[in-house]
Amino acid sequence: MMPMSRSSGELFNAALVRPPSREFPRCVSTHPLKDTVDLSLALKQHEDYVSALREEGIDVKKLPSLDGFPDSVFIQDTALARALNRKALxxxxxxxxxxxxxxxxxEFLGELGFTAVNVEAPATLEGGDIMITDLGLAFxxxxxxxxxxxxEALRSFLGQEVVSVPTERVFHLLSAVNYVGNRKVVIVPELVDSKYFSGFRQINVPLEEAYAANVLYLGENRILMPQGYxxxxxxxxxxxxxxxxxxxxEFRKCDGGVTCLSLPLFLI
Structure with a gap:
């Protein structure tokens, strides 16, 4: 059973992950070091990532790697899941x-008892563009x-206010801004217009450390972030x-970060 009780400021306490596939070095990426991706190191880093989540009390459920899909390790993008009503977009x-x-x-979410709602063409939606808060508000x-x-599909699914943020300097919103509880966001103001987050305390990330804006809030004032910033x-x-x-x-070389590597089952 997944833990369902919610502690202080917690957005989720369970998540799905998927290890990199053999094709991971062929990921879609604009990073200049993309051709140097080390699959063995990526597998090790993914194991360490999972261990870090588990050590912080997150119930991690692991799907098998997905052959034929180089970017499938970035499982966050596949869905938005709500644990309380067992629905997934x-x-x-x-x-x-x-x-x-x-x-x-x-299929996996269905086995966990989730009812699926599909985003239908011509609409497109990727999880890396969705920022969830505990304030009855999403971006x-x-x-x-x-x-x-x-x-619009996200608004219909959530049934709450969803603020659209035009984002041109990064390919996913969460590459530039992330919610970290306490009505605060971590943000790179040079990469996304900070006016959309005027109701939040903004913790600015220096442009030269922009990759560090992609952080995963674990509740109780705990933040998972990339090493080296x-x-x-x-x-x-x-x-x-x-x-x-x-x-x-190795995931940075494939334009991925710490949020991309897990699919939270949100307690919202």
Whole structure:
């Protein structure tokens, strides 16, 4: 059974993950070091990521790797799942090469008792463009991966206010801003218009550490973040957060971060 009780500021306490497939080095990426992806190291880093989540009390459920889909390790993009009402919005990828990844996630969630709602064409919606809060409010990036139809599908599914955020400088909204509880966001203001988050305390990430804006809030003032970004880590500690750092260098080469590697079962 998945833990269902919610502790202070917790957005989720269970998540799905999927290890990298053999084709992972062929990921869709604009990163200059994409051709240096080390699959063995990526597998090790993924194991360490899962261990970090489990050590923080997250119930991690692991799907098998998915051959034929190089980007399938980035399971966050496949769906938005709500544990309390056992409903899941299944993505329709804006990146055509990734269409099909969602099928096994839909099946797995069904086995956990979730009812699936599909995003229908021509709408597109990817999980990396969805920012959930515990305030009855969500945000969705309008990007090359998520369109207005996808935003409307999200509004219908959540039944709450969803703010659309035009996002052009990164391909997913969560590459530039993430909610970390306590009515606060971690944000790179050079990459996304901060006016959309005017009701939040904004913790600015230096542009040279922009990758560190992609953080995963674990509740109880705990943040999982990529290793190697000392200025951002220090700013978060000054805000009262406990930092858990993980090495995700190989996933960065594939334009992925710590949020991308897990699909939370949200307690909203």
């Amino acid at each position: 299944i993505s329709r990828f804006g990146e055509p090469s990734r269409r099909g990844e969602e099928a096994s996630v839909r 969705v990036g309008l990007t090359t991966r998520t369109n207005e139809g996808g935003a 000392p200025r951002t880590a220090e700013r978060l500690r000054r805000e009262g957060y406990r930092i858990v750092e993980v090495d995700v260098s």
